Amino acid sequence: MLKLDQRIAEARQKFKKTGHTHHLVHERNMRVNFGQRVAPPQSQYEKIKPGDVPNPFPGLKNDIPEMEYKDLTSDILTGAIIHHGALIVRNFFGNGIVENFRKGIDETFYESSKHFALDLQDKPTEPIDERSPWFRRQLPGEKLFDPGSVGFMLMTGSVWTFLSPAVCHDLLKSFEDVNLRGLLDEYFDDRTCLSFNKSVLRRMDPLGHPADWHQDGAFMDEHIKSINLWVALSDCGAGTDCPGMDFVPKRLNKIMPTGINKAKYDWSVSHESVSEWFKDCPPVTPTYKAGDAIFFDHYNLHVTSYSPEYTKRRYALETWFFAQKHAASNQSPMYW
Numbered sequence: 607m608l609k610l611d612q613r614i615a616e617a618r619q620k621f622k623k624t625g626h627t628h629h630l631v632h633e634r635n636m637r638v639n640f641g642q643r644v645a646p647p648q649s650q651y652e653k654i655k656p657g658d659v660p661n662p663f664p665g666l667k668n669d670i671p672e673m674e675y676k677d678l679t680s681d682i683l684t685g686a687i688i689h690h691g692a693l694i695v696r697n698f699f700g701n702g703i704v705e706n707f708r709k710g711i712d713e714t715f716y717e718s719s720k721h722f723a724l725d726l727q728d729k730p731t732e733p734i735d736e737r738s739p740w741f742r743r744q745l746p747g748e749k750l751f752d753p754g755s756v757g758f759m760l761m762t763g764s765v766w767t768f769l770s771p772a773v774c775h776d777l778l779k780s781f782e783d784v785n786l787r788g789l790l791d792e793y794f795d796d797r798t799c800l801s802f803n804k805s806v807l808r809r810m811d812p813l814g815h816p817a818d819w820h821q822d823g824a825f826m827d828e829h830i831k832s833i834n835l836w837v838a839l840s841d842c843g844a845g846t847d848c849p850g851m852d853f854v855p856k857r858l859n860k861i862m863p864t865g866i867n868k869a870k871y872d873w874s875v876s877h878e879s880v881s882e883w884f885k886d887c888p889p890v891t892p893t894y895k896a897g898d899a900i901f902f903d904h905y906n907l908h909v910t911s912y913s914p915e916y917t918k919r920r921y922a923l924e925t926w927f928f929a930q931k932h933a934a935s936n937q938s939p940m941y942w
C-alpha cells in the first residue's frame with residue numbers, strides 16, 4: 607500500500623511543480639490500475655443494529671438530521687445512518703471550491719461532448735483537444751465501460767468523474783483537505799476506496815416527468831459497506847427553482863421489492879409502492895445551499911425531485927465510497 611501511495615504522491619508532486627497534464631493522467635491511471643486489484647468481499651459482516659450505537663439526533667422523527675460538516679465525527683455519521691438513513695451536512699465546501707468545481711464540470715462537459723455526435727444545446731464546434739486535462743476516456747487495464755454509454759450519460763447530464771483527470775485530482779485533493787478521507791477510514795474501520803461507476807459529475811436539467819425511486823444497493827454486489835456523498839453545487843431542493851432529491855427519511859436495512867406496482871424498471875420502486883409502504887413516514891425534500899451535502903448508503907430509498915416549478919439546471923458531485931474489504935466489484939473499485 608505504502609508503495610502505491612508513494613507513487614501517487616510523486617505524480618501529484620510533479621504536477622504541482624510543473625503543471626503538466628500528463629501527471630494528472632498518470633495519477634488517475636494509477637488509481638484505476640490499483641483499484642482493479644481490490645478483491646471482492648471475502649465474507650459477510652455483522653451489520654450494525656440500532657441498539658449497537660447511540661442515536662445522535664434522538665428528538666428527530668421521520669426527517670433527515672442535519673449539522674455543520676466541521677462538527678461531524680465518524681460516530682455521529684454511523685449513528686445518523688443507522689437511526690435515520692441519511693445525514694445532511696451544511697457547508698461541506700466553501701464558495702470558492704464550489705465555483706471551481708462548477709467551472710471544472712463545464713470544461714469537462716464541453717470537452718467530452720466533442721467526442722460524440724449528439725444533439726446538444728451548446729455543442730462545441732472546435733476540434734477535440736487530445737491533450738485536454740478535462741476529458742481522457744482512455745483508461746488502463748480491463749474495459750470498464752462501453753464508450754457509447756458516455757454519450758448517453760452526457761445527454762442525461764452526467765460524466766464519470768474518473769474520465770476527467772483534472773476534476774478527479776481536484777476532488778480527491780479537496781476531500782483530503784476537509785479530512786473526509788480520515789473520517790471515512792474511521793467510519794468503515796478499513797481503508798476507503800472509490801467507485802468508477804458511481805463517481806459522477808452532474809449538470810442536470812430539470813426532469814420532464816417523474817422518475818422512479820431506487821436504492822443503489824439494488825444493483826450492487828452483496829456484503830458491501832458503502833457510503834455516498836452527494837454535494838450540491840447549486841442552491842436546490844424544496845422552495846427553490848432547481849431540483850434536489852426526495853428521500854424516505856427512515857433507515858431501511860434491506861433491499862425493498864423492485865419491479866412491482868407499476869415500477870418502470872426491474873431495479874426501481876414505484877411511487878405507488880412508496881406511498882403504500884411509508885404511510886407513517888412520508889418522503890421529504892431537503893433544501894441545500896451550494897456547498898451543502900448529504901451522506902447516505904446503498905439502502906437509502908430516493909429519487910431525483912420532479913415538479914414543473916423546477917426550471918433551473920443543477921450542478922452536483924456524486925461520489926460513492928466503499929470499505930476496501932467490502933467493495934462492490936460490479937461498481938469498479940478505484941484506489942484512493
Ligand SMILES: [Fe+2]
Nearest residue numbers: 820821822908
Ligand atoms: Fe441513487
